[in-house]
Amino acid sequence: MTLNSREAILAAARLRVQAHGYGGLSFRDLAAEVGIKAPSIFHHFANKAELGAAVARRYREDAAAALAALAEEGPDARASLARYPATFRGALENGNRLCLASVMAAELADLPPPVQAEVRDFAAMNIAWLAGRIAAAGLAAPEGAGPRARAVFAAVAGAQLLARGGGGVAAFDAVVDSYRAAGLIPS
Amino acid sequence: MTLNSREAILAAARLRVQAHGYGGLSFRDLAAEVGIKAPSIFHHFANKAELGAAVARRYREDAAAALAALAEEGPDARASLARYPATFRGALENGNRLCLASVMAAELADLPPPVQAEVRDFAAMNIAWLAGRIAAAGLAAPEGAGPRARAVFAAVAGAQLLARGGGGVAAFDAVVDSYRAAGLIPS
DNA sequence: GTCTTCCTACCTAACGTTAGGTAGGGTGGA
DNA sequence: TCCACCCTACCTAACGTTAGGTAGGAAGAC
Secondary structure: OHHHHHHHHHHHHHHHHHHHOOOOOOHHHHHHHHOOOHHHHHHOOOOHHHHHHHHHHHHHHHHHHHHHHHHHHOOOHHHHHHOOOHHHHHHHHOOOOOOHHHHHHHOHHHOOHHHHHHHHHHHHHHHHHHHHHHHHHOOOOHHHHHHHHHHHHHHHHHHHHHHHHOOHHHHHHHHHHHHHHHOOOOO | OHHHHHHHHHHHHHHHHHHHOOOOOOHHHHHHHHOOOHHHHHHOOOOHHHHHHHHHHHHHHHHHHHHHHHHHHOOOHHHHHHOOOHHHHHHHHOOOOOOHHHHHHHOHHHOOHHHHHHHHHHHHHHHHHHHHHHHHHOOOOHHHHHHHHHHHHHHHHHHHHHHHHOOHHHHHHHHHHHHHHHOOOOO
């Protein structure tokens, strides 16, 4: 149960941050969900900042793996780009949550520096993946792939934010469809 | 000083929420900034929820006035649409803040219902304005103006979120330029 | 085999701090 | 006089965190 506890804490903390933010993550509530007491969390993580950084790091690693899998599914860069928004859809379906990095970006100034760094790394990783696929798909000139990648990332994150405010997955899908219609994302 | 205190509280609270979120708004810090003591705030607002709702309502009213002014500046709907993102730029310039509604959307689940309602109203107001201008500009079919308006609102909010994470106003401008290049927003 | 030692994993109790909120009093202008 | 405004003093609940301790297992020496 030792390794499982650490993993259980990480998983539960991720969901709680996605729903309530880093500031809304309480050790007592988190521990209760895992089935231990709050101080026992300190056996696995030195403090809240370290837990937050670990959650964000794991989130980035999982996303990187998912994107790598998406790219390896087929050689068609346009097709994998078209499926990129779907990686953000899941959070909305799962209790109207947001991308971890979006929630944390909203409270960025109050985040411990190590957590801030993880948030930036997540964005950089997504943008790098998008830029690679955009370049491979010939969707933009080589020097324009980076800016375009940032635009796609921002637009999809914004769609998720709007959908949480009202409309849910249906609103998210409609906004993404508009992006496709405008040519921001390939169909 | 009575009316001024209320206004000073509203203004300071708005800036603090834009920087730290509703959860990060503390009566003690807020009062200190205004130059009074924390319990004196309760003379102007019954509780935190009412203060939050008042801040959000005022924010929406101010934004509505700014958008109305933008629309009245000239009859060219395309031109006023092109200047829409600028209304979001100011927050970033002012201490790397976000749109009040974006910050609050990130912590929506923990907001008192009246505050949630104000956040939704702000989004609806923006979308209605955009839909009107999009229809007037002939940028989309009449039945497509609403979805397109939601896409523009989401995209601009996302650009602001990305810019806060890193890059600031320059990143915001670059992303908006990409939106223009893709045809999501008129130049 | 068993005794000692050290470990992991978790506990209870309490720390200092901060949160929103309340009670009741003083003061100044209409 | 009275009421708006702001004060001091205080409350309870919750926060992250620390101290100190217990249960149980692995490992080495004899």
